[in-house]
Amino acid sequence: MDAKDILAALQDEMGQEALFQKADAVRAKHCGNVAQLRGVVHFSNYCCRDDLYCGLRKSNPDITRFRMTGDQIVDTALAIAEAGLGTVVLQSGEDSHYTRQMLCSIIRRIVAQADVAVTLSLGERPIDDLRAFRDAGATRYLMKHETMNPDLYARMRPGLRLADRIRTIETLRELGYQTGVGNVVGLPGQTDADLAADIAFFQDFQPDMVNIGPFIPHADTPLRHEATGDMDRMLRVFALARIVTQNTHLAAANTVATLDPDNGQYRAFVQGGANVIMPNCNPFLKSKTDKIEYEFQITTKKRYVSVDEAREVLRRAGRDAAPGRGDSLKMRGEYHD
Numbered sequence: 328m329d330a331k332d333i334l335a336a337l338q339d340e341m342g343q344e345a346l347f348q349k350a351d352a353v354r355a356k357h358c359g360n361v362a363q364l365r366g367v368v369h370f371s372n373y374c375c376r377d378d379l380y381c382g383l384r385k386s387n388p389d390i391t392r393f394r395m396t397g398d399q400i401v402d403t404a405l406a407i408a409e410a411g412l413g414t415v416v417l418q419s420g421e422d423s424h425y426t427r428q429m430l431c432s433i434i435r436r437i438v439a440q441a442d443v444a445v446t447l448s449l450g451e452r453p454i455d456d457l458r459a460f461r462d463a464g465a466t467r468y469l470m471k472h473e474t475m476n477p478d479l480y481a482r483m484r485p486g487l488r489l490a491d492r493i494r495t496i497e498t499l500r501e502l503g504y505q506t507g508v509g510n511v512v513g514l515p516g517q518t519d520a521d522l523a524a525d526i527a528f529f530q531d532f533q534p535d536m537v538n539i540g541p542f543i544p545h546a547d548t549p550l551r552h553e554a555t556g557d558m559d560r561m562l563r564v565f566a567l568a569r570i571v572t573q574n575t576h577l578a579a580a581n582t583v584a585t586l587d588p589d590n591g592q593y594r595a596f597v598q599g600g601a602n603v604i605m606p607n608c609n610p611f612l613k614s615k616t617d618k619i620e621y622e623f624q625i626t627t628k629k630r631y632v633s634v635d636e637a638r639e640v641l642r643r644a645g646r647d648a649a650p651g652r653g654d655s656l657k658m659r660g661e662y663h664d
Contacts, residue, residue, distance in 0.1 A: 350567075364634070366606060371393065371424070372392055373420050379484075389547045403608060404443070414443060470499065472489070472493060472508050474525065536575060537577050537578065577601045579595035607633065
């Protein structure tokens, strides 16, 4: 699609049902009627960044911070594998407490003991770290670009540049990672043209995975009084992302469930073309007395969907959980279905 067509489809509220039907047809053709079920471990909410929209921002004094130990992370990951999920997603704030050596050890221990793919979502790390994580056995990396408007990016993420973010995303692909990107729909000051640029980026880059989420104001951030993102507008972004990327894995994020707890993720599957759901798995620990008390609230009252709830979403959408690790459908390098 060219830029004008993307923008016109994004703005066509009256024609969105036809857009949703097309996205679902593209999903069925290129991804089949199965869905990827991936377990997320939120292992630290410490962060060195000060993003205006994120509850983990370093300037938030009201958050209860936590860090999991290496053993706790590994135990949680192995429990995810035992529950039958083929992918473990290790996610944290940008937390330098976890050194290259610590994270490499965690990754090696997981892949040595379970047949799972390890996805990392750790923010920006030095290239030597990223290379070492890849060598240790991590095969995927999720790094949302947030917005393709460089001015909006700089305003939302003080002290940071979009160009640096994109360069890191390109480096991840060069290192051999299956690379995921994503944006936020509804950021204060964001225009339809900005969202169209995000969709054009998806089309040009053809990521292995896309993670789209709505802006939901957090009470402990400078954007606390801004308006929440619109569900239908976000679903049009989902649908267009599916149409322009065809077989990219497209995730119905937990923030989608936060925006609409009853039907958000279901609609992302049946209207937006999603084929991935990533339940929160922090409670999966071998010892019931070793519970992790955590607060990973990027948005206010973020809803973290359990494995059982995720399976129910798939049932409602008429999808079965796909077997195996669910590698990229893009068939780049050695990693593909």
